[in-house]
Amino acid sequence: MLVLEDVYTHYGKIEALHGVSVEVRAGEIVALIGANGAGKTTLLMTVCGNPQASSGRILLEGRDITRRPTAEIMRSGISIVPEGRRVFPGLTVEENLYMGGFFNERADNERGIGRVYELFPRLKERGHQRAGTMSGGEQQMLAIGRALMSKPRLMILDEPSLGLAPLVIRQIFEIIAQLRDDGITVFLVEQNAHQALHLADRGYVLETGRVRLQDTGLNLLANPDVQNAYLGG
Amino acid sequence: MHDLLYFCQQLINGLTIGSAYALIAIGYTMVYGIIGMINFAHGEIYMIGAYTALIAITGLAALGIAWLPIVLLVALICAVIVSSSMGWAVERVAYRPVRGRHRLIPLISAIGMSIFLQNYVHLAQGSRNIGFPALIEGGLRLGGDERFQLSISWIQITIFITTFICMSALSLFISRSRLGRACRAVSQDLGMANLLGIDTNRIISATFVIGAALAAVAGLLLGMYYGSVDPLFGFVAGLKAFTAAVLGGIGSIPGAMLGGLILGIAEAMTSGYLSGEYKDVISFSLLILILLFRPTGLLGKPEVEKI
Ligand SMILES: Nc1ncnc2c1ncn2[C@@H]1O[C@H](COP(=O)(O)OP(=O)(O)OP(=O)(O)O)[C@@H](O)[C@H]1O
Ligand SMILES: [Mg+2]
Numbered sequence: 001m002l003v004l005e006d007v008y009t010h011y012g013k014i015e016a017l018h019g020v021s022v023e024v025r026a027g028e029i030v031a032l033i034g035a036n037g038a039g040k041t042t043l044l045m046t047v048c049g050n051p052q053a054s055s056g057r058i059l060l061e062g063r064d065i066t067r068r069p070t071a072e073i074m075r076s077g078i079s080i081v082p083e084g085r086r087v088f089p090g091l092t093v094e095e096n097l098y099m100g101g102f103f104n105e106r107a108d109n110e111r112g113i114g115r116v117y118e119l120f121p122r123l124k125e126r127g128h129q130r131a132g133t134m135s136g137g138e139q140q141m142l143a144i145g146r147a148l149m150s151k152p153r154l155m156i157l158d159e160p161s162l163g164l165a166p167l168v169i170r171q172i173f174e175i176i177a178q179l180r181d182d183g184i185t186v187f188l189v190e191q192n193a194h195q196a197l198h199l200a201d202r203g204y205v206l207e208t209g210r211v212r213l214q215d216t217g218l219n220l221l222a223n224p225d226v227q228n229a230y231l232g233g
Numbered sequence: 234m235h236d237l238l239y240f241c242q243q244l245i246n247g248l249t250i251g252s253a254y255a256l257i258a259i260g261y262t263m264v265y266g267i268i269g270m271i272n273f274a275h276g277e278i279y280m281i282g283a284y285t286a287l288i289a290i291t292g293l294a295a296l297g298i299a300w301l302p303i304v305l306l307v308a309l310i311c312a313v314i315v316s317s318s319m320g321w322a323v324e325r326v327a328y329r330p331v332r333g334r335h336r337l338i339p340l341i342s343a344i345g346m347s348i349f350l351q352n353y354v355h356l357a358q359g360s361r362n363i364g365f366p367a368l369i370e371g372g373l374r375l376g377g378d379e380r381f382q383l384s385i386s387w388i389q390i391t392i393f394i395t396t397f398i399c400m401s402a403l404s405l406f407i408s409r410s411r412l413g414r415a416c417r418a419v420s421q422d423l424g425m426a427n428l429l430g431i432d433t434n435r436i437i438s439a440t441f442v443i444g445a446a447l448a449a450v451a452g453l454l455l456g457m458y459y460g461s462v463d464p465l466f467g468f469v470a471g472l473k474a475f476t477a478a479v480l481g482g483i484g485s486i487p488g489a490m491l492g493g494l495i496l497g498i499a500e501a502m503t504s505g506y507l508s509g510e511y512k513d514v515i516s517f518s519l520l521i522l523i524l525l526f527r528p529t530g531l532l533g534k535p536e537v538e539k540i
Contacts, residue, residue, distance in 0.1 A: 048428060075430035086425040088418045099418050099429055102411070150430065 001026040001154055001185045002047065002078075007056035009039075009046045016042045018209045019056065024154070029176065029186040031196040031217060033230055034206035040189040041083050043206065044156050047187075048080055049073045060154070075103060079152035083159055083189075085143040089132025093123050096131050096142055100149030109149070116145035119175060137168035144175060154185045161192045173199055193230040197221045205230070235381050242383055243505035244498060249389045249458070251497020252396035256451040257474035258481070258489035259403065260320075260444025266420040266484035267440050268332065273343035274323050276471015277350035278445045282316040282452030283462045284358060287365055294366075301368060305453075312449040319350075320445025321438055329434070354464040362463035365456040392454045399447055400490055407486060416440060420484070469513075476520040482533020491531060 002024040009017040016039050024030045034040050046053050047060075049070040058066045065073050074080070079100070087096050097116060101109045117124035120141040126134060131142055140160055147155055157176070161169040173195055179186055190196035197203050200217035205226060213220065220226050257279050264272045289311040293304050327346040331338045372386030407413040419426045419436045427433050455470065456462050473496060481492025499519060500512040523530060 050424070050427065070427045071430050071432045074428055080428050082425065082428060086422055086428075088421045088425070090421050091414070091418060095414055095418075098411070098414060099426070099431075102415065102429060102431055146429075 001028075001061060002187065003057075003059040004043070004047070005057040005059070007043075007046060007053045007058060009042055009051055010054045011042075011051065016209055017046065017053075020206070020209070020211055022204055022211065022214075024185060024187045026153075026185050027180065027183065028201040029180050029188060029199055031193075031200035031203040032187070032189045032206055033191075033193045033196060033203060033220075033226075035229075037208075038206045039209040040206055041158055042209075044080065044158050044187070044189060047073075047078075047156065075150075077153040079147040079150050079155055081140075081143045081147045081155070081157040081160055083162075085136075085139045087131040087134075087139050087142050087146065090130060092128050092130055093134070093142055094127045096146050097149055100146035103150065108151075112149045112151070116148055119148075119178070120145055137164050137171075140164060140168070140172060144172070148179075152184060154187065155179060156187045158189045159191055160188075161190065161195070169195070193226070194221070197226075238376060238381055238383050239505065243501045245383075245385055245389065246505075247498035247501030248494060249392050249497070250500065251477075251494040252392055253451045253455050253458070253493075254470070254474045254477045254497055255490045255493025256396055256399060256447045256454075257470060258478040258493050259447050259486060260441075261475050261478040262481070262483050262486060262489040263416075263440045263444050265478070266486075267416065267423070267437055268328070270328065270332075270336075270339050271343065271475070272323070272328075272441070272444070273340070273471075274327065274346040274350055275444065275448060276467035276474070277347050277354075278316050278319050278323070278467070279448035279452045279470060279474075280354065280462070280464065280467025281319055281350065282312040282445075282449030283365070283456040283466055284354060284452075285315040285449070286312040286453040286456055287363065287462060290366055290368070304368065308453055309450065312453050313446045316445045316449035316452070317442045320441040320448075323350075324438055324441040329437075351464050351468070358464065360464055362461040362466075364461050365459070367460060368457055388454075388458050392458065395450060395454060399450060403443070403447070403486065412436075412439065473516055476516050479520060479530055480523050482530025485530065485532045485534075488530055488532035495531075 004020055004022040006019045006021055007017055008015065008019055020043060032040055032043065045051065047058060049065070049068055053066055057064060060076060060078060088099060091099065094113065097113050098109060101112050104112065122138055123141055123145060126138065131139060134142065144160065160172050164172065169192065176186055176188065177199060188196060188200065197217040197220050203215065203217050203220045204211050205213040205220065213223065213226065215223070257275070260275045261272060264270065286308040289308040290304055293307060298304065323346055327342045328339055331342050367388070369388045369391055372384055375383040407416060415426065415431055415436050416439065419433050423433050474493065477492035477496045478489045480496060481488025481490065496516055496519065499515050503512045503515040
């Protein structure tokens, strides 16, 4: 589905990724964990072409997207729930969803919104509320809903549980599991390593811009190094 | 009685000029809302709209076409097409290449574009002012007696109605249409819109084109109202409209409408009760006061500095 081959990314002169290779196979949930500043967001954003990789290759369903502009990449079956959610604060819930399905036929949007409201009944009650006035959890649901609107085959999520109450976090993880059941491939960045690795088929550990470990989720959970560094011993 | 009539007369004059300011102010506010930059060439785009309309009117007269609706329609269409293309080209040439650089760079580029356009018109059309045919003459006289009557000219009425139609159409477009929604989304988070697959450059172009089209409408209307144009035609009007945009809250479309009307009325009252020479003083004093005490403008939202 998604393959990164020896990807380097720079911010100006600063090198944030030093040759990262990652593979996400169709139908999987792949978790990427790592400390603050390890380069997790950078890796996800490099897939989206913003910033672009300075060398290496990124393949999406076999097509090379390394040098494609962001807008074009994001129209080819991939969508993102970015760090910090980034819902459009002045748009209503419904308008945010329409933005997610910007390139859909009208009928597809009606159906898509119905489906998002099924997943998140809370959003339905708030359809005409401005997104900026909603709680963090509701905004996160909206960000996921918006990403679903384009009917992606691959969904990228950057720390969807950040700053949320445990109950809401559990709900978000349930939804992510359901995405996989619906046939959507998931590439997930999480600080919440324990829950993420439990859920994930496979995981990668990123340390200062390099892949340190890769294994199945359960093996990583059992790995003493991972336990010490990311699971609180 | 006379006092009241006189006041109403100033109010009408103020609303006329104010609605034209509002039309021009939309261009400043939309572009600022979306890329956080003041389009200093916008006044020139308005001026070019007025010149284009004049050329079209002159051309039609030479062809012997004098039926008013046709003349106005053709002048309007020509002005809108030329100004919109100009707005589009200005963005491509002067703004897009320097977007995202240090904020002084686009500013300088914008001022350069403005000087270039002004001087181009100087060369092409001469620096003298050229008479603009009134086309819509006459008006209504109401109330009062032989000493003072309230007068509303047809051109004033045309300006109100046209502005009202344009503003309503714009509001509907922004609030209801798919592209309007995208404009709002891009102005709130351009990077995120890009991450949804939206070609944000096209949305930016669209805001320049919409702003320029409205400025062209104002160019035709004010050309007829003032009765002449010159290459500096856009300079003062541009500053005024910019003031209106800041007054209402730059980035806010209702703000631009409100700011335009308030500014127009303030100017008309100053001319009517003090002297015409003070009207520019008033508008720029308003600008300074608002920047000092409420930099976000009347309807603007407090937010981090964008430019
Ligand atoms: N826009 C930027 N300009 C310059 N440096 C950046 C930029 N974004 C990130 N960096 C740097 O790149 C490195 C990786 O940052 P990144 O945001 O990818 O980390 P992260 O793993 O997502 O961290 P967190 O868990 O805090 O979200 C950091 O050293 C950061 O300072
Ligand atoms: Mg991050």
